[in-house]
Amino acid sequence: MVYSVLLLGALVAAPAFGQTFRRTAACPKLGCVFPPDQTDFIAGQTFDLRIEVQAPVNGSEAYNNGQPDNNFSLKIGGQGGNLVDASEFFGLTDPTVEKYNFTYYEDLFAEEAHAPTPVNVLAKSYRNLQLHNPGTYDVVLTYNNGDTTTATWTVAPLAESKKAKNVIFFVGDGMASSMLSAARLLGHKTINGKYQSKLKVDEAPGFGAQMTHSLDSFITDSANSASALFSGKKMTVNGLNAYTDSTGKGVGNAKVETIFEMFRRIEGGQVGVVSKAYIADATPAAVCTHTSQRSQYAAIIDQYLSGIAGNWFPWAGLDLLFGGGAENFLPTSANGNISQFDRWGSEGYQVGYTKTELEAFDNAQRALAIFTQGNISTWLDKNIYPDTLDLAITPQGERGAYDQPGLKDMTLKAIDILHTRAKERNTGFMLMSEAALIDKEMHVLDIDRALGEVLELDDTVRATLEHLEEIGELEDTLVVITADHAHGFDVFGSTDTKFLQEQNSDRAKRGAVGTYLNSGLSAYQVPQDVLANNHTIFPSPQGDGFPVTWDPRYTIAHGWAATPDHREDYAVNKDHERLPAVKNTTGYFFNPEDNNRGFAMTGNLGTGEAQGVHSLVDVPVYAFGPGHELFRGVMNSPDLAFKVALALDLGRSSNVTAGYKK
Amino acid sequence: MVYSVLLLGALVAAPAFGQTFRRTAACPKLGCVFPPDQTDFIAGQTFDLRIEVQAPVNGSEAYNNGQPDNNFSLKIGGQGGNLVDASEFFGLTDPTVEKYNFTYYEDLFAEEAHAPTPVNVLAKSYRNLQLHNPGTYDVVLTYNNGDTTTATWTVAPLAESKKAKNVIFFVGDGMASSMLSAARLLGHKTINGKYQSKLKVDEAPGFGAQMTHSLDSFITDSANSASALFSGKKMTVNGLNAYTDSTGKGVGNAKVETIFEMFRRIEGGQVGVVSKAYIADATPAAVCTHTSQRSQYAAIIDQYLSGIAGNWFPWAGLDLLFGGGAENFLPTSANGNISQFDRWGSEGYQVGYTKTELEAFDNAQRALAIFTQGNISTWLDKNIYPDTLDLAITPQGERGAYDQPGLKDMTLKAIDILHTRAKERNTGFMLMSEAALIDKEMHVLDIDRALGEVLELDDTVRATLEHLEEIGELEDTLVVITADHAHGFDVFGSTDTKFLQEQNSDRAKRGAVGTYLNSGLSAYQVPQDVLANNHTIFPSPQGDGFPVTWDPRYTIAHGWAATPDHREDYAVNKDHERLPAVKNTTGYFFNPEDNNRGFAMTGNLGTGEAQGVHSLVDVPVYAFGPGHELFRGVMNSPDLAFKVALALDLGRSSNVTAGYKK
Known part of the structure; x- marks a missing residue:
């Protein structure tokens, strides 16, 4: 019918x-x-x-x-x-x-x-x-x-019982299964077809996949997909927990409450947000803000602290907010010349700007830590090519943001603060931690930086589970790891970069690609001092779960479903993040400075696109801890919010507002 | 250590x-x-x-x-x-x-x-x-x-109990998750972000993913990946249940027994093989043949019937074999001028060449049915563009193989024969059914034909479960659906094909691609008589689970990780399968006859490659029925053979050979 x-x-x-x-x-x-x-x-x-x-x-x-x-x-x-x-x-x-x-x-x-x-x-x-x-x-x-x-x-029906006291929700932004397969190949070793170690998420007892499409388009952006995960409602592209109406305005749209907001309102629980992106970006914003226009950064920062006055329930501010994007906290005309750093400080938040200050935070107090302007530096830049940090910008606008944390640093400190405060208040906690730069690096086709972020996320999940056990919260904490959408990407062979670089034509360079049998084994796990390669990192400075080298002679040959014009040399970009295409008068073309030892590939996106775009494929879902069994099989993205609500027993048959203590 | x-x-x-x-x-x-x-x-x-x-x-x-x-x-x-x-x-x-x-x-x-x-x-x-x-x-x-x-x-440890009497193992050759997401988009409809119907496999209570890499390379072919699934041993590329040694010869390599062979040897169980490919192809061959060189078609056909004489246990022939590839059954110098049709007939097999003859088979007798030379026609060709069947070749070598079955026809008949014979002999049955042409069509970048095969597989799974219930075998039958490897592929938006065709330059044509919000909803589910489009199919002649039209104005914009040079117009190829690249003196170039309303894209494969190649991403695993719970989470491809063996209780602490009755 x-x-x-x-x-x-x-x-x-x-x-x-x-x-x-x-x-x-x-x-x-x-x-x-x-x-x-x-x-x-x-x-x-x-x-x-x-x-x-x-x-x-x-x-x-x-x-x-x-x-x-x-x-x-x-x-x-x-x-x-x-x-x-x-x-x-x-x-x-x-x-x-x-x-x-x-x-x-x-x-x-x-x-x-x-x-x-x-x-x-x-x-x-x-x-x-x-x-x-x-x-x-x-x-x-x-x-x-x-x-x-x-x-x-x-x-939906009410829960029959409460399964979990705490929830940690990891989002690998833009993390398709293909990237996890590639990250596993780089970070772990096989012997005769059997991995000797695997990703931590490979061990998840709850495993599923979720459909990321939008309310009215089959390709999503990160705002509406994260809103689906956190509120259980699909949105339109760019929408943060608010339905895009026909007014063309970001405010005033019909809002929906997220599971993080419900948890705070109903239980007075602790809520924290961590991201490697500028912190007004879509995924962190979807935790508790409401606008159909994700670009309203000033409003988003304001809502993190104060909620929405007038036509929405009261919100007493996040318990912690760690990430990048200091430019949105500094006084500008966009935010009425207010220093949000000063404002959060006057509201009782500890405010920090470096990893050192992060680690020194009192675990009993609310905290704001913003480490850079723009995004926090990638794992690869920070750990393998630290000279690139000369380009990173401190919150105060200086070049050289050397004292930045990684995702693991921020997440473990967030758990310590939330756990300490929740214990004192006899509540639970919810943390959203985002490996945001997977997506940023996939957009610019920088696969090494993207896979470094995937491996850092996996390392953070491993450390989180260990840390939860140490502090006695493992049995009470549901840990969910998923993505908000994919990028069309896959590895299809290996490249002999030495051979490629010595060829003189684009077509001859393509002959360096080995497929099937000639893909061979992962060279990222082979100590490089035995190969004809001057770049030697042995033994691995990172330990288990990361490559021994990022610059082997034989690299992964890989490709994207959607690209602008670009060049490929299949070698790591040591000096800075890739910039595949540059603009001229009629649109974006090959950047002659990017991968310039490689061969040219014409793109398939409109020539106004400088970057790759999101894709359709279902993304993986992993779950550990109480309620993990809810996260099995094929789901729709809003289902995850309902499953978290079920595990936390958030459904209520009356309007409940608990006291929350700052 | x-x-x-x-x-x-x-x-x-x-x-x-x-x-x-x-x-x-x-x-x-x-x-x-x-x-x-x-x-x-x-x-x-x-x-x-x-x-x-x-x-x-x-x-x-x-x-x-x-x-x-x-x-x-x-x-x-x-x-x-x-x-x-x-x-x-x-x-x-x-x-x-x-x-x-x-x-x-x-x-x-x-x-x-x-x-x-x-x-x-x-x-x-x-x-x-x-x-x-x-x-x-x-x-x-x-x-x-x-x-x-x-x-x-x-x-591995012995099973504690037998969970399943029968196993049906479906292989979607080359079927990555991205193709299932795309097939769902074409075959099913959303309202406000919620699918009104879904793929049958989306309902599987057992859901996981498996790593497909090879023994000594991280990209597999279909021979060694199917061998891993069926024997629990990774092989080298081109190897069928035999380790590639240094002799360079296909015979004599070290062999391993498959779960199908064990089932026959230990229980005397019924074993059937169905594929839409030429039946000597790698996936069907991996059920019970042994050679390091998958191209030894004559030997493979011989092993289906007679096993390997001399240094291996006796094999009394498959119970049924349905597929294409009559050229390998006709007398040629490669097989010693023997008609395998005659030989199988003289061994007591019913032999058929058409869908009509297939359906008339006595369910109590063993059967061989080969419907075409080369591969059986695709679902799209047979059901939507039947004029293309003029090009299909009958087993006898005539043009126009009009009376061909689909995967569902072959699979349901196979179940009837196996079930009837198993019941008479008080055994169980095992069937391998392959949606082989997903892979063939992905190789030539023919996405519509590939997705038709994915939807046909899903329709076959649905019909199989219904039929098992009808014949009283549902509770005793484990049904596993997986792929043997992936192709790097994804959908990233939609294309206004009308706009594209009216533009005069490659760069302008790319402006027809809509991403994010402008991807819109699936137009494949919209009756076409209301769009500005002369190709009208309404109501759907296929019923639920297939597109209402394959030729909407707004089609999926999609791309591959690995391609030869090719052109893209993002419209269905009505006349015949795509041929993206053609050879000249220096290798493969754009085929000027293929997608010639579209724009050109340079490839990233060696110029000796005419087609796309396999990729790394883990592939999905779905399971229904007794033992489905074994197929959850992230696995390695050999694990599937062990899980099937566990469900069927195939492990033995002594050398067992049951009597098998022909």
């Missing part, structure tokens, strides 16, 4: 499908309901409800000369029962009607012709709602002369 | 690592033991043991002017106990010594200079052995003046 109704919808509103630029996300008809049809809720999860009634002036969906009908209504009720007016159902006064217009392009031809379609809109938002009874609800918007848009919502 | 010993070995024999062309597979030192160090066995699994002592005349490992020491010995025993001479241990007379030489190239420079390294060899083979006691064994070869090569072997 649902299927045939849908086909009918498609017949009417077909241009909203396919790549066609959409009129409004998750709104195939002219009446929009957010959260849309098919949304699942945790019992007691807070959300906003927004409706829109649209009337395009022209184009394939033109309605009534662009005049939406003023007479529209919203009713809601348990499926099969009576529907009542939404204001009555939620016990609210009826919201005021917003009235505005926007424009959009129907397709590339319309865009090329600068022929937008204007749309007039009437809208209403209902704020700060909860549904407490598990079951199915129908939400019916009647509009434009009797047309209806129905959203069917489901509230 | 193992690690430091190994490093020492690496220091001595470093050129055997990396892409360097290897002297002999799995033999880093000059003394070789096959099966090599780190091999695991099922208790009672039959195998050959071969040793070689090598002396290179020159090169980096030159030894004693190329004269191997005649004085070498092989001892074996339980780890920590006394080692005894191998002949004594196995109760055999000492094998005769083989003496020969071979040559190899140390690297690409040596190959380019035509400077091979000659090696003299002494060798011995011990045939038809078994180890019956679980535990660890040391096998020590002493040679060349006291040097030693030690292989440590482990015999």
